[in-house]
């Protein structure tokens with residue numbers, strides 16, 4: 081019985097090591113411009129910086145307008161924008177087709193890295 085303990089312990093260690101290396105491969109949002117919850121003048125582009133290189137063909141984002149000054153209960157409205165990679169393989173760039181009107185916005189992103197698991201998240205910002 082006691083003789084099996086070291087084996088179980090080493091199997092557990094191997095499992096934990098594997099789990100942490102897999103988790104490490106998932107892209108995490110490191111920073112964004114505008115920053116989450118920032119209030120800014122209309123940005124010409126929104127840049128998301130991730131912790132891993134992205135597979136651009138599987139990654140993407142939606143830009144949604146969530147509020148307008150003086151308008152209660154603004155339904156989330158998708159805003160036309162072009163999503164692309166960048167020279168930096170860890171970055172995603174969202175370029176609105178037209179200048180963003182004052183209001184609140186949310187970027188729903190989907191990032192896929194080498195392990196192919198899609199990770200999603202969002203940031204929000206306000207255009208003054």
Ligand SMILES: [Cu+2]
Nearest residue numbers: 102106195197
């Ligand atoms: Cu994964």
